[in-house]
Amino acid sequence: MRFVWPTSRGWFVALSSFAWLGVALVNHSVFAFLLACGTAALTAVSLLCALLSLRGIRVIRATSGDASTGQVVDLPLRVVNLSWRRRQDIILEERVPFVPGRILRIVVPPLLSHEDRLVRRRALAMVRGEFDLDRVVIRSGDPAGLFARERRFRCPTKAVVYPGLEPVPDLILSRHETMHSMTASPISAAGMSQDFYGVREYTPTDGLRFIHWQSSARYGRLMVKEFERNATMSVAVLLDANETFVSGDDEMSNLEYQIRAAASICHHCAGLYCELAFAAGGDRIILQPPRPAPEVQHDILYNLAALKPGRVSLPDVAFEMASLLPAGTVVFCLSLSQSRPLQEALETLVASGLEVRWFCAERETFQPRAKRQRATDGARAPGSRLIAAAQLRPDMRLEEALSLS
Numbered sequence: 001m002r003f004v005w006p007t008s009r010g011w012f013v014a015l016s017s018f019a020w021l022g023v024a025l026v027n028h029s030v031f032a033f034l035l036a037c038g039t040a041a042l043t044a045v046s047l048l049c050a051l052l053s054l055r056g057i058r059v060i061r062a063t064s065g066d067a068s069t070g071q072v073v074d075l076p077l078r079v080v081n082l083s084w085r086r087r088q089d090i091i092l093e094e095r096v097p098f099v100p101g102r103i104l105r106i107v108v109p110p111l112l113s114h115e116d117r118l119v120r121r122r123a124l125a126m127v128r129g130e131f132d133l134d135r136v137v138i139r140s141g142d143p144a145g146l147f148a149r150e151r152r153f154r155c156p157t158k159a160v161v162y163p164g165l166e167p168v169p170d171l172i173l174s175r176h177e178t179m180h181s182m183t184a185s186p187i188s189a190a191g192m193s194q195d196f197y198g199v200r201e202y203t204p205t206d207g208l209r210f211i212h213w214q215s216s217a218r219y220g221r222l223m224v225k226e227f228e229r230n231a232t233m234s235v236a237v238l239l240d241a242n243e244t245f246v247s248g249d250d251e252m253s254n255l256e257y258q259i260r261a262a263a264s265i266c267h268h269c270a271g272l273y274c275e276l277a278f279a280a281g282g283d284r285i286i287l288q289p290p291r292p293a294p295e296v297q298h299d300i301l302y303n304l305a306a307l308k309p310g311r312v313s314l315p316d317v318a319f320e321m322a323s324l325l326p327a328g329t330v331v332f333c334l335s336l337s338q339s340r341p342l343q344e345a346l347e348t349l350v351a352s353g354l355e356v357r358w359f360c361a362e363r364e365t366f367q368p369r370a371k372r373q374r375a376t377d378g379a380r381a382p383g384s385r386l387i388a389a390a391q392l393r394p395d396m397r398l399e400e401a402l403s404l405s
Helices: 010-029 030-052 214-218 254-271 293-306 316-322 340-351
Strands: 004-006 057-060 073-075 077-081 091-097 103-110 116-119 122-124 130-139 147-162 196-201 224-226 234-239 273-282 286-292 330-335 355-360
Touching: 004 010, 004 030, 004 077, 030 147, 057 130, 057 147, 073 116, 073 224, 077 091, 077 122, 103 116, 130 293, 147 254, 147 340, 214 224, 234 316, 254 273, 254 330, 273 293, 273 316, 286 293, 286 316, 316 330, 316 340, 330 340, 340 355
Parallel strands: 234 273, 234 330, 330 355
Antiparallel strands: 004 147, 057 077, 073 122, 077 116, 091 103, 091 130, 130 147, 196 224, 273 286
């Protein structure tokens, strides 16, 4: 770690002092001797000022918020000047893996005596995941700019960047979208069903598409349509994260596309109050049994944020999840390949009474055009009369992609 070091200007001034001293010794010139002493004194004073420039400065991490990819995240810091002296500009720098360039750098204006300042740092989150943030570097120097000074502070914290969400308003989960039947739940609920029940006052958990505008205008407040509940709806999301089939490690890979699709489906289900289950392969098997979607949504989004590709195959995950699902569950299978074992596993789910919708984002389709080539990991699964995969492309919007099956 560099403690203090000369800048290019500092090197010039220090070397010039030696040069003028040499001229004074050779020519016995008073003027050259005075210049040598002046530049040497300036170098010494600047070095002392640089050494003291960050003395009494403290950096404390303030509470930061989480964000989704494509959103601005706030990473505030508190900078405290414990000294009676006014400080000059300070540079704050931190390595943040999920922002563009992976380095977040900001200039803090001069601090007053004993000032405690909250420095708001805002950046665009581009990479999902759970990240450990630790060291914050501060830099300053002397007023003449001859030396630079650096200190590092440990401010450990965790930051979670969730997958981005896209609206999927036309996603029909079953023949009749209904509410989950549970203790103390209303007899009817805002949603889609065959039989219209009436209207009631809007609550924040209702979808905007169910607002009854004529009744809202009549009563002067928002009213929503109610439908008779005639079935229990259960939804499951099955996600493939086998590293063998991942097209790359950037935000445009097929895995990131499927993760965004899974997050959008879960967010959509949370507004319908259905039961929601989640399973994924990767570096380990992730299984979340069916629970009311609003209760389990945060846990699923966290697992999607922290998901890492690995060697766990999707057929193994599918068989593990099948025993947890009630008959009639709508299963969204988001795979990265169309292997024969996966085809057989999904056909088994269909035969057991589950409604499977298969969406495949193949590696070759999501690779750059110059790198696309035929798969070498095995033959594609043959067509089946029970189930077939809907092929996804990187230029597809999720609303369009999820309507293919």
